[in-house]
Amino acid sequence: MNKERCLCCNYLTIEVRGDFDICPVCFWEDDAYFMVNEGEISSLYQDGSSEDDLLNVPSGANNGLTLSEGRKNFKAFGACELSMKKYVRAPKANEI
Numbered sequence: 001m002n003k004e005r006c007l008c009c010n011y012l013t014i015e016v017r018g019d020f021d022i023c024p025v026c027f028w029e030d031d032a033y034f035m036v037n038e039g040e041i042s043s044l045y046q047d048g049s050s051e052d053d054l055l056n057v058p059s060g061a062n063n064g065l066t067l068s069e070g071r072k073n074f075k076a077f078g079a080c081e082l083s084m085k086k087y088v089r090a091p092k093a094n095e096i
Contacts, residue, residue: 003095006030008070008080011091020061025091026074027084031061 004014008028014021018032055068062070062080070080079085 004030007067009074009091011095013091013095023080024087024089025095026070026078026080027087028067028070028074028080029059029061031059 001015003012004017005011006013006023006026006028007030009023009026011023011025013023013025014030018030020032021030022028023030055071056066058064058066059070065073065081073080073082077085079088
């Protein structure tokens with residue numbers, strides 16, 4: 001089964017998009033607000049928001065963290081949130 005890329009760390013760790021899978025590499029919970037379609041982020045509700053707007057929407061599944069914040073955190077210290085760093089692991093070769 002092919003996996004989907006995590007929206008936060010970009011590794012192939014998500015079984016089903018929008019099914020609240022938790023990425024083992026960055027610990028981002030893949031909530032249903034975002035969907036990926038050919039590399040573009042769009043709202044499930046098709047509300048006309050731009051990609052930049054959607055990157056800054058607080059994620060209820062991620063304790064109010066925005067995807068933009070999660071990505072910055074992952075680049076800075078390897079997890080979507082500092083308190084989640086103890087739960088993450090390095091990506092496997094087939095996830096890159």
